[in-house]
Amino acid sequence: MTVRRVMGIETEYGVLQPGRPQANPMLLSSQVVTTYRALAARADGARGKARWDYDDEDPLQDARGFHLQRAAAHPSLLTDDPTRPAPSGPVPRDPAGAASFQEVARPTHEDYDDPSAANVILTNGARLYVDHAHPEYSSPEVTNPTDAVCWDVAGERIMLAASRELGAVPGAEVALYKNNVDGKGASYGTHENYLVDRAVPFATLVELLTPFLVTRQVFTGSGRVGLGSVGQEPGFQLSQRADYMEAEVGLETTLRRPIVNTRDEPHADRQRWRRLHLIIGDANLFEVATYLKLGTTSLVLFVVEQLDALSAVEGASGASLRAELAALRLHDPVSDVQKVSRDLDLTAPLLLADGRRLTALEVQRVYADVARRAAEHLGTLDDETRAVLDRWDSVLSRLGTDPASCAREVEWVAKLRLLDRLRRRDHLDWDHPRLAAMDLQWSDVRPERSIYHRLLAAGAAERLVDERAVSQAVHHAPEDTRAYFRGEVMARFGDEVSAASWDSVIFDVAGAPSLQRVPMLDPLRGTRAHIGALLEASKDAGALLTGLSGTSR
Structure with missing residues (x-):
């Protein structure tokens, strides 16, 4: 059993221009990308302006076995046309969260660079470009969760470098945030990609993975001030993405967002692999959260891929593992995403399809136990796989008994502790604007402004990769993909x-x-x-x- 597989993270960064709240985000994002292009050319000696090749991309191919007609697709899905930037999707029209929506139009009020030019293929193997009016860093392919953390943090340093360079020009300052919400109804994604054996039926992946994805936010959530799509209710929740999940399965990524995305675009040999594209996760600054997010998901996928082999080798024991995962099917997984996110005590019971009730921690414990037993059946573990299993076990146990003990590893726990101290000290309610401002400041890529970086400097957030490795990853690609x-x-x-x-x-x-x-x-x-x-x-x-x-x- 191994945690190793080809994986990667795509992160859209929040962008604004201080003092100009109406500034065109497409233009700002384009400036970020083209500025870093110039920086990279100076730093790496990289030459040329290679375009991104869209010939092999097809965002309308659905893993459920059909192809969505282009005329029927929402424009936000059409990410394979470099001449027309895809809009971000719908935004609630009123702060009460009514069902009516207004489509986001393509920007017309300000000129902006040709989006096909706002694209850089980096010497570290990553792609930096404008996507849905945000600068996006798509990491290079890696083979393990530690490398995923390293090249993800390298993306933060790349965004910081572009921000610094723009800030040196009067009137051109751009603030970038590694978060998922703008507080006004828009959410932007942090997508995970995992190469999966195509022999596994997609329906099996959906069935056995959905309860895991709904409940893993207990250790992957980055925390958010406000409840509801525009934060219309006061409060705090575990996940920034939870309020924007609207379907169990689907092709869309910016509206009717699904727990399991069905885009069938493997970027590899289609006969051998599919690329599982997950959009439910938060942007994490805590390295342990990113590590666990990628590592545990990869382990669950390995178990699902090996279920037939386990049944053949272990007989009833292998069949039992499949049955245990299948029995975790949730009665209402979409609703449960929000329920788990609001469960700060981690004690809310979720109704399963068979009538049982389990908490999110209990569901995660079943997955962790199944992964551990599968590892025992399949034999030798490599060191990284053992480390992920051990960390997963440890975090789940401590979240169940003393969540504060996870404050250096689990991002929402650290954020909630800090916000609660401020609330108690200054007698603030959850709807006080200072708390929302603090939530935003948490994710600022500039260390001198970022609350996360203050925690890091104080030793209050655990690091898994050293800064020298990150600096190397800014300019150089993983060597094993x-x-x-x-x-x-x-x-x-x-x-x-x-x-x-x-x-x-x-x-x-x-x-x-x-x-x-x-x-x-x-x-x-x-x-x-x-x-x-x-x-x-x-x-x-x-x-x-x-x-x-x-x-x-």
Whole structure:
């Protein structure tokens, strides 16, 4: 059993311009991206302006076995058209949260850069671009949760660098926030991606994963001041995304947001893999929360992938594991997302489909126990898998007995403790604007303004990766996935790259009769072990392509 699989995180950052609340977020986001492009060119010597290759993208292919007609799709789904930026979806029209909605129009009140230009393929293998009027950092592919944390934090440093550079120009200051809500009804995403064996039926993934996703917010939630889509009710809750989940399963990402997203866009060999695209998670600054979010989800996916093998090898024991997970099906999972998020005591019972009632912690305990028993059945554990299992067990146990003991690991616990101290000291109700301001300040990417960074400096938040590793990750890709090839090519031969995507790089070599595409459908090829020596020996892209032609025979 192993926690290792290809995974990654996409984070849309909140953006505003101090003193200009009506500033166009598309323009601000474009400025962030293009500013970092210039910074990267200076820092890395990276050349060229490779475009993003949309040819292999199809956001309308549904994992349930059908393809949504383009004419029937909401514009927010059309993320494969670089000439027309997708709007963010609907926003509640009135603060009472009425059912009527007003569609967000494409920006017309201010000129903004061509969004196809606001796109950078970074030397660390990541993509930085404008998505739904937010600057988005899509991390490179990694193979384990510790690396996921490292390259996720590298994204924070990249956003900070762009913010600093813009702030040096009078009138161009931009504030960036690693959060998920703007307090006015809009939510922007932190999406997780996991490569999963396509042999597992999608319906099985939905059935066995949904209760886990609904309840994992007890340790992955980043905390939020306000209840309801526009914070219309006073209070505090575990998750920033919970109030925006409206469906159990669906293709959309910015309206009718589902617990399990059905976009079937693997960015890999479709015959072997699917990419499970999850949009329910919060943006986390606490590294342990990110680590557990990716690590526990990967473990549950491994168990689901291995259920048939477990049944074959262990007989009744293996079948029992499947039955235990299937028995966790919730009666109303969409409603339970909000119920868990509002359960600060972690004691609210959730109604299961079979009539039993379990708390979110109890549901998580079943998943953790099943994962542990599956590991025992399947044999040797690698160190990282054992570490995730042990941390998962420890956090669940302490949340059930002494939540305050998790304050260095679980983000919502730390945030609630700090806010409660302020409330008691100054006699503030939950709807006081100082609390909302503190919630926002928590996620500011600027260390001198960020409450999270103050906690970090005081040793009140646990680190899993050191800053030297993060600094390295800002400029260099993971060495054990195809991100290594993508990043190194951009660093060495960027002026000879016409376009790139997750699963290909297109070269434009002087003197060549045509563009040359290098496919990368296997995310575990193109690693340093596989291609490093050839890259070192290639003086230009032409030599690299010649060498690749030789190694592919």
